[in-house]
Amino acid sequence: MQQQFIVVRQHTENICRPLELEDYVVQPVADASPPKWHLAHTTWFWEEFILSKYANGYKRFHPRYAFLFNSYYDSVGERVLRLHRGNMSRPTVAEIMEYRAYVTEKMTHLLTDMPPEVQGLIDIGINHEQQHQELLYTDIKYILGHNPLFPVYDTNFAEQSTAPVPTEAFVHIPEGLYTIGYTGKAFSFDNEHAVHQQHLGAFSISTGLVTNGEYLEFMNAGGYDNPLLWHSDGWSWVKEKQVISPLYWHKIDGQWHRYSLSGLEFVNPEHPVTHISFYEAAAFAEWRGMRLPTEYEWEAASERFTWGQRWEHTNSAYLPYPGYRKPPGAVGEYNGKFMINQMVLRGASVATPELHSRKTYRNFFHPGLQWQFNGIRLCKK
């Protein structure tokens, strides 16, 4: 446990290593957060929920940090409004790294002799920090990818594996009752619990993800101009944001490029398309005469295909499983309070840390967001 804790803490810092100090500070859009904030917030979590409660005589690193680095935990105290995070030049990155070192050291010490009732919270803390590692990648990409100079994050960063892309094929899944939810013994989030039966009709699901080449066909066929392919809210989104392509795509001298963490490059038609919103995924599926899977279908079929490079859009709203109850107190705010207005994504992505994925994992976003490494898997019948 101590070992895992230290590895996770270091990984967070390693993700930031290629950055210039200035990159830690900015927040170009309300949905993203400055890397500096992620570094501090994940540290605050340990301080707030574990050290201040279970470490004898623990002295907080700074009296105002609980106010500054709290996120959505309305019950803990006031919050610095999410969209002002990018205006906070202080504390400095150096001060936050000190804060991290201080808390990491105190936690390491606590973990040598941990009260058994804390185990669950520590698991949450580790998984919480891993979730922010994922967000660090997506937010860093947003920061660098919206800079007119298109700075490279890491020339060796591969946004997709070089494994051969499977040819499109559909596997058939028979009608039946399927068990949904996490049944293992390792950590999982409360939103995966409440294991239950789900009756599914027969369906077919693709073994591969939609590629850039296929998505370009949709674009060239006028996909962004045909309201009949879109949800009503999706069409409003296209018009209001003037969307004409996935995020990070740029037409330069007549040629589609995309910004990746290794720099600006040609769009590779064989790579899986990514940075498309739920609305775009659904419109593409409609255009192909198919549909997105539900999260139940995805989970039931997940042994039959390879996944893990792209969070995959589903046509399921993020809602509680039958029998789900929010845990009491501030930790109860972790998942339950977001169970409205969002759609479920399944799988994992190139930004997901090792050991932080499983087939029952439920990620969730508002349907108009593009900044995740997401993708499209199709379903029919």
Next chain:
Amino acid sequence: MQQQFIVVRQHTENICRPLELEDYVVQPVADASPPKWHLAHTTWFWEEFILSKYANGYKRFHPRYAFLFNSYYDSVGERVLRLHRGNMSRPTVAEIMEYRAYVTEKMTHLLTDMPPEVQGLIDIGINHEQQHQELLYTDIKYILGHNPLFPVYDTNFAEQSTAPVPTEAFVHIPEGLYTIGYTGKAFSFDNEHAVHQQHLGAFSISTGLVTNGEYLEFMNAGGYDNPLLWHSDGWSWVKEKQVISPLYWHKIDGQWHRYSLSGLEFVNPEHPVTHISFYEAAAFAEWRGMRLPTEYEWEAASERFTWGQRWEHTNSAYLPYPGYRKPPGAVGEYNGKFMINQMVLRGASVATPELHSRKTYRNFFHPGLQWQFNGIRLCKK
């Protein structure tokens, strides 16, 4: 059929009878429409989808009305933006009544000798007009209820039946596979089709609706001040809109009043609470340590309780049933395009026209809307 058509057309006009001419014109909020617009739009539907296609030599009443009274049918043509409907003083109410008479007469004639393939569209037209009858009531209430003079619509209009309110009791529904969707032979919407099996765990559901008195307890216990009871988006909604009570409630001289279509009155603690958003319904349920039913639970249990005065909030997102496919063309826009970002309501309300309700009917609204005659039924376990 001809008879039913005429009855429906007349009912639409009857709903407007108590209005002053000025009331037909205004649109105090983007979500509502002027009564004048409802009168014209329901007429346009017949003209656009039936008369102009199936009535030999049909001459449109006015060349611009297709543009003016189209609603969400993006594929038919340009639209007058929804939020400008209340700025259109012309055509006048008298002109729209002429338009109605003209189309009703042409339709009546067509119905004497109707091509059989039109039957389905006529059913849709009738149900479409009935949906707008419901909206006429809610929009008229919004218009009058937001006027500082609180004008009476009809002193005899009862927003709830005088039948004794059932004492709160919970009925138990056993685990099992339940058939969901419309299996009868009368008209139903495409979103109720695709009949399928749904596996449900055991649960208990209340036979009565939450009353004003119970809701006042929630208010008095600080329900609107406790973020832990609310969804994250719900809490933002409360703060941004400064909501402190159901819609149409006014504290006057220390006493809660509510505007009803029969005028301003004291809040009756025994009546079912209404004009609460999904967010409020969910927060109330959380406060009571219970939850809202899913739409499947509601449908499975619906024989066990009385319903029909309030559209009832469910915790189900409005999504396609397994196997659902949008019908082709503009009529395909009817339901499918709205299957995102909305929650399902089940039942019917005092505004629902006769013969326009059934247990499989799926209504849907964004979770922050209060202007429907909705209500709260609780579930536990």
Next chain:
Amino acid sequence: MQQQFIVVRQHTENICRPLELEDYVVQPVADASPPKWHLAHTTWFWEEFILSKYANGYKRFHPRYAFLFNSYYDSVGERVLRLHRGNMSRPTVAEIMEYRAYVTEKMTHLLTDMPPEVQGLIDIGINHEQQHQELLYTDIKYILGHNPLFPVYDTNFAEQSTAPVPTEAFVHIPEGLYTIGYTGKAFSFDNEHAVHQQHLGAFSISTGLVTNGEYLEFMNAGGYDNPLLWHSDGWSWVKEKQVISPLYWHKIDGQWHRYSLSGLEFVNPEHPVTHISFYEAAAFAEWRGMRLPTEYEWEAASERFTWGQRWEHTNSAYLPYPGYRKPPGAVGEYNGKFMINQMVLRGASVATPELHSRKTYRNFFHPGLQWQFNGIRLCKK
């Protein structure tokens, strides 16, 4: 006085005579008001400032009207927010006409035996109502001109006189000290008082107004595409509102048309251009290598040219004359509180009632507004 009062009251109602009842109700933009509101507000003014104070035993027509028809007079009481005026279907037009008749009758009676100290207020009331007559025309034009059916207000309404347009000529005004402000004995507003000396350098001013034909040259020369011609805020206005022509201009089948109160018509190149904002007037002048006059120059030169069909843009901000003091109380809010962020217009327009113009009159609007019958007179040196 009594006679003048009655004439003014009738003229207000006459302006509305060609309207359909529905036209009285709507408010398509926050800057305009529904005709119904103008009818009531001008009546409220008499009730609030004269009848309720000077008519013995006067009984207000309705207890809530002071709340409903108050405008900007923050010190009198609460206000119904300006942008909700168009949502008020009640009181009805008929009720407001009753209100008018009631107040007109009481006032007529009071005027037979008027306390001498009221004279000044009555002058203000008459001039106040005349200002709203002007606004009635501009707001009616906005309502009808933004209706997709382009309804005619009055086929005989001439937006410009048929007198021959003067050929462009410039008259020279010598350097000197000029007296500015109203020195006569009839009514004038406080903002014209504080007569003072203004030193002006020599300048030349055009005897004619810029015509549609000249303005079309500006448009065809790319005037709306060249940021160097515009104020910084003006350029933002052009971009944000996507302005490409004066208000009410429509290019139909390749031909410029304009909506006038007598209906849609071809743009007549010899008529004076109108419905252009200050920003457009200033950009046009810049393009011509000239400038707009200041209000002092305009007043000093006003005997040398014909004016009265168009309010004329000046390059003067609406500020107090030296020595100006706001009158005490609510009437003091009449002019002084608007002396910021607005530009002065001089002259009068086709919408101005008889006897309501003089060379010292100061009208004022925000620089981005187009809905007045305004125009451009040029100055050089």
Next chain:
Amino acid sequence: MQQQFIVVRQHTENICRPLELEDYVVQPVADASPPKWHLAHTTWFWEEFILSKYANGYKRFHPRYAFLFNSYYDSVGERVLRLHRGNMSRPTVAEIMEYRAYVTEKMTHLLTDMPPEVQGLIDIGINHEQQHQELLYTDIKYILGHNPLFPVYDTNFAEQSTAPVPTEAFVHIPEGLYTIGYTGKAFSFDNEHAVHQQHLGAFSISTGLVTNGEYLEFMNAGGYDNPLLWHSDGWSWVKEKQVISPLYWHKIDGQWHRYSLSGLEFVNPEHPVTHISFYEAAAFAEWRGMRLPTEYEWEAASERFTWGQRWEHTNSAYLPYPGYRKPPGAVGEYNGKFMINQMVLRGASVATPELHSRKTYRNFFHPGLQWQFNGIRLCKK
């Protein structure tokens, strides 16, 4: 000239010396800019208007910087939108300091053998950089003063001199013709040229500025709650922004504090009030039964009082002097394009660099801005 150039360039950098690197990056409000941007933009000015035109074989430091650091000069090229400046983590501060060194060196070389026709542009460049020095102070204060940790900029920075505050006294200025505008031989801006005569009535003007103590009296007398004291737009501003005190004031434990560049401190009742908008200054004057001076009165009286610590609000709109013509080309955008919707401030402030003030200098801001070191001087009669 070379010497002056070097001193100015160094002063810009010196102002930033106390900052942490993170402070260079952020932009907490659209009206402020990141210090990094000021450092680069002032450098770009030299490169764009002088080096690229007059230095033989000059090679731009970076091909994209003209795009990134252009400000309002619409005619030079595209602009990075003003409100995205704070999202640009690259170029880094180190890169911008290199850019500065490169341009300073090239300029220094050019200045040893300068073509005479460049003199005027160099004067503008120096004064332009000095204006940004002033903005650096105000923007740094905004950045630090809006940080919840209230970091100190420089413990020795005095926001006001320790010279004794003059007791309030009014000096009388007689009626007459006064010469307005710059008549000297040193550099001045085009907006001060076009020297002309202005006729002024007699008036009295205060020799001292309004103090915090006096302003507290206004606050305690309900100044922010009385609409009769405010312009209409000012009252909307108070309500919308919920203003209850000058900027940077905080009531802590019942005691008014203010953030200054030397840290959080008690409000000193004897210091001149600052960080109040034009609206607040005008409301205060109204409350005192006095008024703000016009810019002409200020200039005519300026020998009679001490000024230089606070930019002083006037009741004059920022408009061209009689005979003013915009210079041709991009430099012509410098002043003329802002001559709308802004009010003139006169004097200078603690943030103004040495040699950058004179009695004819015209500064200008929108009336709702508080972030300048401004102040109130009163006038009567």
